[in-house]
Amino acid sequence: MLVSLDSTEYQIAMERMRRRVQRNDAQFQEGDIGVIAGEKTEYANHCLAIASFLLKDWTGAVDGDGNEIKYTEQVGAQMLEDNVELFLFVLEHSGDLAASKKVEQVETLEKSSPASSGKASGQGRKPKSAS
Secondary structure, three states, rough: OOOOOOHHHHHHHHHHHHHHHHHHHHHHOOOOOOOOOOOHHHHHHHHHHHHHHHHHOOOOEOOOOOOOOOOOOOHHHHHHHHHHHHHHHHHHHHHHHHHHHHHHHHHHOOOOOOOOOOOOOOOOOOOOOOO
């Protein structure tokens, strides 16, 4: 099961990851190359964010012996790291979900509400009562 790429949780996780990478980079002088102990690659962090917030479950995933692999965030992150095609598939289809959601929102906003006259104020005229 996939979640839309515009998921708030995923976007926040990605922003945090970028800030962490920037903080770590700031520890080095211009031209220096280094690695902080325990630091993960940007790709590994991205895989974890996808596994945690975009890829929620799967069916049909099996190991080399044909045994079904139960989905967990850690297993999902490892599968994404090991399989670039899966990584790209999840991003592409989560992006498609976001695009579809956007189209639906636009279509919904373009329709006028039945309780209004279609005017910008949103309020229609009340019928005059016969006196």
